[in-house]
Amino acid sequence: MTARRLSIVIAAGALISALMLSGCSSTPATDEATDPAGTPIATGTADELSGTIVVDAAASLTESFTTIANEFMELHPSVTVTLNFGGSSALATDIVDNGAPVDVFAAASASTMKTVSDAGLAEGDPVVFARNQLEIVTPADNPGQIAGLADFTDPDKVIAVCAVEVPCGAAAQKVFDAAGITASVDTYEQDVKAVLTKVELGEAQAGLVYVTDALAAGDQVNAIDFPEAAGAITDYPIAPISTSAAPEVAQAFVDYVLGDGASVIAAAGFAAP
Template identity: 45%
Template sequence: MTRSARRSRPTRRTLRAAGTCVAALLVLSACSSSGSGSAGKSDGSGSASASDELSGTITVFAAASLKESFTTLGEKFEKAHPGTKVAFSFGGSDTLAASITAGAPADVFASASPKTMAIVTDRGGAEGTPATFVRNRLEIATLPGNPARITSLKDLTKSSLKVVLCDRTVPCGAAARKALDASGLELTPVSYEEDVKSALNKVVLKEADAAVVYRTDVKAAGDKVEGVDFPESAQAVNAYPITLLKGSENTGTAKAFIALVRSAAGQKVLTGAGFLRP
């Protein structure tokens, strides 16, 4: 009995020592787990760690006025994530929304107005709630040097001028109509164009004297046109929402691209193009 009791004492000491080791190992394991978890998170700018690598192609449907800035963001995204590709389809927001509801495969939709975004959300096509990421104001685009001496929205009502507007069904056309209503003016354009780029192109090609477009498009055109600001544009500022689409087959990459658009880095590109912060 005495011999047996003596053997039991070292056994208990051994168990206590083993328990201490196990506790230490658990602490080390917890620290390691915490470190690896934080490393795998996105930094909010569309980047991810090696443990959360992105790959594959995503298709982004975006308003025509986003062409230059989104193309730049797409290039930045692909460079940050080798193995990914961002394919864009730019056009009038209403046309893009109709394509999405008709079943066109896409991962992300960036619209030039909440109204056209609602075409998709009302049909249950969005995954979550769309977020406004920028705003945009109108400007008058004239021929280089502004030979017609256009200084206001009222000047566009002169019968001697050929003026172009976006179609009323697209956001830039709806905004122009709102600005005209705010000023109490009536304007008869020589044509209504399917999107803002088409309207601007009429002036670039000298087929029109002026067009009411977004200031971002005037800026993107460089010296091909001249921009004229007008106070009524403050009454027609468009909010641009973006959303992940239901049915996306690459949600991780699509969410990362949306994160880049909304990040500080994305906002720098967008505001540099003339967009207003949300």
């Protein structure tokens, strides 16, 4: 784990300097294949970026963005990245309606990003940096003997999904509609992590979360792929916020996510855009 992280950091260092030399275009790095063979590079030297940025990110990005922010701060010692995770819709509301001092927004759906860009608050066009899809999770021992989406119609099973107001709930509804089933849901949770918690604690016998959340939960849950999930692929767009007090840092962070961050995001289970 530490060895892998170290090599990611080294690769990150190499890539960010390459990116900075090439003028920080927002072209996403396609693969880990761009890794220039782990050339050891001293991180944090000759670095003029400084400042503090707030990154609002969807709850499902908790693990990957925590890693990315730590790497980014290692590269730029004078930069502080404050992460704020939550349901994408709530974050978007904070930015648009409440003027939250946010520098970068990474959403778990195109529609929540659209509310921000429609308000003229996104700097440039938001770029999709990851894709995600839903997966069934059950407690590790699968006490409800859940085998697939069809079990979600059984009123005797305890089922947790996101509320339709948040992206993961909208995706769940789309999946149910595509499968032509009426799910017998017991609780509509406020975000995807809340669904996962209910399943981890064994309160819900099955839930719908993103593939990445299931992966992050590790052995605590049992993940089941289901074919209907392909009908509700979620895009993750990212954009700097135009009211940022540190626009260079915000842009550099976005570029990092699109560049070096790609390997971290892929490792978390996201599909490349």
